[in-house]
Amino acid sequence: MSSVAQPAPDPAILERRAEIVRGLAAIVGERWTIADEDELRAYETDALTAYRQVPLAVALPATTDEVSRILAFLNRAGVKVVGRGAGTSLAGGALPLADSVVVGLSRMNRVLALDTANRTIRVEAGITNLAVSQAVDHLGFFYAPDPSSQLACTIGGNVGMNSGGAHCLKYGVTTNNLLGLTVVLMDGTVIELGGEHLDSPGYDILGLMTGSEGQLGLVTEATLRILPKAEGARPVLFGFNSSEDAGACVAATLARGILPVAIEFMDRPAIRICEEFAHAGYPLDVEAMLIVEVEGSPEEISDQLERIVAVARETGAVHVREARTAAEAAAIWKGRKSAFGAMGRISDYMCMDGTIPTGRLPEVLTRIAAICAGYGLGVANIFHAGDGNLHPLVLYDVNDPEQLAKAEACGADILRLCVEVGGCLTGEHGVGIEKRDLMRAQFDQVDLDQQMALKSVFDPAWLLNPAKVFPLDGRPAPARAA
Amino acid sequence: MSSVAQPAPDPAILERRAEIVRGLAAIVGERWTIADEDELRAYETDALTAYRQVPLAVALPATTDEVSRILAFLNRAGVKVVGRGAGTSLAGGALPLADSVVVGLSRMNRVLALDTANRTIRVEAGITNLAVSQAVDHLGFFYAPDPSSQLACTIGGNVGMNSGGAHCLKYGVTTNNLLGLTVVLMDGTVIELGGEHLDSPGYDILGLMTGSEGQLGLVTEATLRILPKAEGARPVLFGFNSSEDAGACVAATLARGILPVAIEFMDRPAIRICEEFAHAGYPLDVEAMLIVEVEGSPEEISDQLERIVAVARETGAVHVREARTAAEAAAIWKGRKSAFGAMGRISDYMCMDGTIPTGRLPEVLTRIAAICAGYGLGVANIFHAGDGNLHPLVLYDVNDPEQLAKAEACGADILRLCVEVGGCLTGEHGVGIEKRDLMRAQFDQVDLDQQMALKSVFDPAWLLNPAKVFPLDGRPAPARAA
Structure with a gap:
């Protein structure tokens, strides 16, 4: 279990478990109410597997009306609720509390x-x-x-x-x-x-x-x-002898007014792991690689690629490979899209999700390497460079509590660095449980009070996914549930 | 003065006017504090000129710090504040209250x-x-x-x-x-x-x-x-024998997956008025006209225009003219961009701003014509058709109180129609004073309470631009200013 504390469950709610389960079953039917300990295990974690907690029960409604009746019932009973889609959150957004009911929306898929x-x-x-x-x-x-x-x-x-x-x-x-x-x-x-x-x-x-x-x-x-859909799209691969050169290429491309559909970055460890897994034809003798994709008509693609290749050569690209066929394009993307899975085969990792102004890329990559080296941990970088949305994967052994603590501290340092250079704690994964206690690195109490006041407008008793996003201390006293 | 009621000013605030003006001058200097009745007239209205009200005073700060000190001072004094940029609101968003201070940001332009x-x-x-x-x-x-x-x-x-x-x-x-x-x-x-x-x-x-x-x-x-910026852009004009045909062309273009930069619509009265003013070369023998602009490389522009022209011909275009030169393109846009000014030379008008699902365009245009005819008022339609963002200009005489009342009732009927077909009261002009009392056509009290609770979080005493957006009745009791 990780170091981010969970609030103690309310014993009065745990005692009323049978009654709560009956109430849920009366709304969605017994078939769609999960109370069995073994079946509940499927809901104890999401993609941030370092955190696990079995919920009180799970309800799987089929309609908005059923969701409405479930929430009205749980609101009256003062029971916390954690909503869940597919449970793919990398920030622990769908992590249950012991005294919460998980409301899973997977049946509502039309x-x-x-x-x-x-x-x-x-x-x-x-x-x-x-x-x-x-x-x-x-x-x-x-x-x-x-x-x-x-x-x-x-x-x-x-x-x-x-x-x-x-x-x-x-x-x-x-x-x-x-x-x-x-x-x-x-x-x-x-x-x-x-x-x-x-x-x-x-x-x-x-x-x-x-x-x-x-x-x-x-x-x-x-x-x-x-x-x-665009008429067509084509990726091109660039290899560089340093992350600084790759970062300079990203900045120069955008500064010249070229806006590709995607600019993805991989460093040497990431390239190696993805290539072994996906055989995408990535260059193994470079320190950093960019996948740049452009789209449009064949003429427009050619025109954009020509300009981008010129910028890449100016900024030091030592390897340039345009996808010539649909199969080559698919292979290039397969490597990128399977990156997290490929990494998972060789090491546990924490996927961080900070965002920085694009112009600071080279400096931040250098400092991330230094931070990880300081903790004695490996790191691989795979991310959306065009947005400045970093995804450093901090490598560690999930079964070694000391390494887990180090990885968490290392990740926190990386995110503080993102804030320090004018960026922020998250790009697309959210705060969840993972970055809850880091929110103070970005916001002072005035900012947090403002945000929490908004939560109280919608959810006065703080029953909806309450252990996430905001540090547990400094919260407003929740109103009594209606 | 129009029919949307303004709240009565607080006599206690009016009495303290001299003291409030001194307080403002102490922050921004006398030069940037306006209290003279004649000079205040410049701030009595915005682009919705049917509404006029001279404010208590105007302050023109030069820095965020000055704005902060002004608001802190007025908050302590319990004085209402109306922010103002250039005063171009078509919804009366910058209309002052008699007991309010206007804070103008025009000096902060760096x-x-x-x-x-x-x-x-x-x-x-x-x-x-x-x-x-x-x-x-x-x-x-x-x-x-x-x-x-x-x-x-x-x-x-x-x-x-x-x-x-x-x-x-x-x-x-x-x-x-x-x-x-x-x-x-x-x-x-x-x-x-x-x-x-x-x-x-x-x-x-x-x-x-x-x-x-x-x-x-x-x-x-x-x-x-x-x-x-795109490499280039080019507009094309289409004329149609009916608004229905033009609406069908918009829907068919978007449905085929073509996404121009802009699709602008004008009906016959609008075409005539703009052509007389701007000599843009608009066709005068059609009932409706579209300006469709595409951008990209020369090849991409040609390719897109070819597809769009084909769709237009299928949906009944009787006039097709591509801009062949930069001068022709500029003339086409000059006509459109000067539309509101050109209209203002020949008649007073109220510019409505409803938004509808694009597919409902033909039906809604027919019903708008019927609504205006029912009030005996003229109407010209000039709007962003690709977004479904309508701008019917209801023509009336601002000096005839009976016509003003009719124009307001007519405009309200048009906006209710937008809501009825699944659209909304505003596309880009905001609610302001103009549509304040129409908000109930879109929202029930539960919705309004939710929104007003958010205002109370940021502005508990309801001092910021308070007479706008929400109907005056059914509001929460404001907290006392700190």
Whole structure:
């Protein structure tokens, strides 16, 4: 178990477990209520596996109305709620509390409406990210945010964490591609935010809900903006003798007004591991590699690639390889997209998620290497360089408590560095449990009070995913549940 | 004076006017404090000239620190504050109250930092929208949101209203192009939101502030995302024998996965008025016209235009004219951008700002014509069709109280129609005073209570631009000012 403390469970809630389970079963049916200890184990962790906690029970509703009745019931009973999509959070966003009920949205996975003239699709929150793009692919559209976990992760989770992906350099993150939400508040009230239209009168509660990590309400449906697919896309690989050169190439490309769809960075350890796993044809004799993808018509692709290759050569690229065929392009991306899995085969790791101003890349990479060396830990860097969204993977042995503590301290130092250079603690993974106690590195108590006051407006008793995002001390006294 | 009621001024505040003016002068100096009745007239209205009210006084600060001291002083004194950029609001967002102080940000108009590698520019809130693009033009970049008032309107006002413009079809509105803000809260606290980086941990208060119409805090600085300019751009004109055909062309273009930079719509009255003013070469024998602009390399432009022209011909275009030269392109846009001014020369008008799902365009245009005919009023339609963002100009005589009342009722009917078909009350102009009492057409009391609770978190005494956005009845009792 990790060092970020969990609050002690409320014994009065634990005692009323049987009654709570009966209440849930009365709403969703016994088949969709999980109370058996073994079955509950499937919900004890998410992709941040260093943290584990079996919940009180799990409910798997099929409709917004069922979600509303579950929350109204649990609100009356004063029981905490943790929402869950596919459980792919790398920040422990879906980690249960011992006295909480997990509400899993995985059964709510339908496409509800599709309107290409308005470029919108209406889906239930439990649909996977990739299924959205698949549903509109034959019409020539796609849904832009593409987390590495897109095969599994759900739209509801994407909204909760404001997820990004390799292609958000050009297309933005979830909040830039979201038009409307149906949300159930903790008292069971169902609210509609936004709609099928651009903008809305009044305050932007839609935006506020996005990235709020399941703390303000549970998202049950979403209206997403779909975009026309480009005619074609092609990646090019660049190898450099130093991370500094690669960082300079990123900065110079963007400064010249070239905006690729994606600029992905890998350092030497990452290149080696991915190449062994995916046989993508990555160069093994370089210190850093960039995958730059451009899209458009064949002429536009050629024109952009020519300019990008010129910038790369000026900034010291020693290896240049354009994908000549669809198979080569797929291999290049397969290596990148399988990076986290490939890394997991050879070592446990903590995937950090800081963001920095792009111009500071070379300096920050050098300092990350020094920080990790100071703890005696290995590090591999694989990240969205165009956005300045870093993903240093700090390597350690999860079964060695001393190494775990070192990895956590090392990760915290890296994120403090991101804040110090004008960046922030998270790019797309959220705060969750992982960075909860680091929030003070970014915000003072005035800032935190302001944010927590907003939570109290939506969830006065602090029952929704309460142990996350904000440090446990310095919180407002929760109101009594209604 | 119009029919939307203003709250009665507080006589105790009016009595203390001299003392309040002295307090302001002690902060910004006498030169930048306006208390003379004649000079105050310059601040009595904005672009919604049907509403006029001279404020108690005006303060023109030069720094964030001065804004902070002004708000802290007025908060202690319990005096209401209306923030003002250039006063170009079409919704009366900058309309003063008799017992309010206007805080004008026009002196704060500097560029503070520019970082092309990070694609960001840091500016003071009083800089004009166009000055931002001009500051980065020589580097090959631009700032995407482009309201028609971009020569005059300020970035602070753009943030307050979440402004858009003709090109937001491709590039989004203000909230999609904003990375960070410095905001002064009513008690004088200065907060930093976002930064130079993508995303932020915690809740999206940056997004919440955007479009909050100066009711949560006063924006003094902003970090904006700048974008590389396309290699070139070219508009094409299409004429149609009916608005239905033009609407069908918009829907079909988007449904085929073509995403132009802009799709602007004009109906017959609008075409005639703009052509007389700008001599843009618009066809005078059609019922509706579209300006569709595409951008990219010459090949990409040609390719896109070919596909769009094919769609237009299929949907009944009877007039097709591609701009062949830069001069022709400029003339086409000059006609569109001068539309509101040209209209103002021949008639007073109310510019409505509803948004609808794009697919409902033909039906809604037919019903708008019927609504206006029912009131015996003329209407001209000029709007961002690709976004479904309508701008019907309801024509009336501002000096005829009966016509004013009819125009207001007619405008309200049009906006209710937008809500009825699944759209909303505003696209980019905000609610302001104009649509305040129409908010109940979109939101029930539960929704409004939720939004107003957020205002109370930031501004417990409801001193910031309080007479706007929310109907005067059904508000929470304000806390006493600290």
